[in-house]
Amino acid sequence: MPHLLDWHLLDDATWRRCLTAAVAHYRAGKTWTEAARGKSIALIFFNPSLRTRTSMELAAVQLGAHATTITPGSGTWGFAWGEGVMDGDEAEHIREAVGVLSRYYDALGVRLFASGTDYEQDRTDALLHTFARHAGVPVVNLESAFYHPCQALADAATLATRFDGDVRGRRFVLTWAYHPKALPMAVPNSALLAAARLGMHVTVARPAGFELDEGVMETARAYAAAHGTAVEETDDPDAAYDGAEVIYAKAWGGRLRYTDPDAEAALRASHRGWRVTAERMARTRDGVFMHCLPVRRGVVVDDAVLDGPQAIHLLQAEFRLHAQKAILEHLWGLPHPRLEVFGPAFVLD
Missing domain, CATH: 3.40.50.1370 (Aspartate/ornithine carbamoyltransferase)
Known part of the structure; x- marks a missing residue:
């Protein structure tokens, strides 16, 4: 599954290809395409967002895809993460929530900030990896405890x-x-x-x-x-x-x-x-x-x-939109813009 949990988990070729694509989108301006027509992404925000949310929503639309933004606990059930009997306030486990959304959408995005109380959990991005483990479609990290690949x-x-x-x-x-x-x-x-x-x-x-x-x-x-x-x-x-x-x-x-x-x-x-x-x-x-x-x-x-x-x-903030387009193209295996924008360190083969 071509998740984007962080760039250090992916090879240099993928990093350079997405970097080149982001710059190519910037140079192309506010262009709209149909490259992702028929695709969809659910964006699950457990934490507030301005740039990440709006840039990802708009990037999907400009590529011809549909985006749905979800704020857990606000218009949805609260989600449980732990093991054992669910006798707390949460009505739905993250396993079912992610499993269902994977059957509806072609990709999932998730924002899960650091706990600030459990360093090992945060350092290993345990919640993000739990989310990805139960997903049946590519997952993009919209900022986790330890990494923000979109930024x-x-x-x-x-x-x-x-x-x-x-x-x-x-x-x-x-x-x-x-x-x-x-x-x-x-x-x-x-x-x-x-x-x-x-x-x-x-x-x-x-x-x-x-x-x-x-x-x-x-x-x-x-x-x-x-x-x-x-x-x-x-x-x-x-x-x-x-x-x-x-x-x-x-x-x-x-x-x-x-x-x-x-x-x-x-x-x-x-x-x-x-x-x-x-x-x-x-x-x-x-x-x-x-x-x-x-x-x-x-x-x-x-x-x-x-x-x-x-x-x-x-x-820098404007580039969030162009980066999101490059990321969605990567997740869905779509062709990146092949524009020779820089020298050998950045240009595609």
Whole structure:
């Protein structure tokens, strides 16, 4: 089953093919096709969404397919996940729900955020894999506990377009930012892996206590090493900007949230100075600013940066639509646009 649970589970050829297709869709503009006529996808959102939901709905329609969005517990039964007797509030088990939807639709999309309480469950994406295991059709991850492949493809296509395919060796900084909530690690994990797989030189800037998962870091280092680049870490919120060509800001919670939430909140609050400012951006090498959105102005990043010429976060958001088209084509085995947009690292055979 050609699931897309995350890109690191798929080979380089698939990654490059989908990346090329996303850029091709961007260059083609707002085109509508009939490539997926007769296809359908159910989008199950256990968590809120703006960009992922609307871009996937529109991508399906623009390819000629039908999309249905489902919010479990709101207009549907609540779903149970565990084993044993169902004597709680949930009326339907996820096995039956996914089994039924698989008989109606040609693909399923699911958004399942991190629990924030069970690190092993989150690290292994246990709920996402449970969902996929019971599906009889391809499943696409619309953001899980640990990964966001839709965002990752859009980010990679944005970078490839911004630098006209010449991304290898460029300096990419993934910087932690303060946020009043302990956010999941899915987006920073995926941004890190995408940049490293593109062959960029990556620096992860974060305070002590906010390290990303070592398994994700090891995968990123392997991607970078294959290109002759590296993945580094620093706890210096200023030095990381020196000479950077991309600043990707994202807040995420520390590991303490799983064992001592109060201590994690206190530690996070002590680093309010980790914010993207115009002064820090001035230290870059004409660097661009990226963020997956939604973003808190004045908390994660200053207005002067978001409203300035270095910000490409809206282009990044636009690429969500083009990435979703490429993903649906992959899931359904449809022909990707064969457009020679870049050099050998990106062009199809």
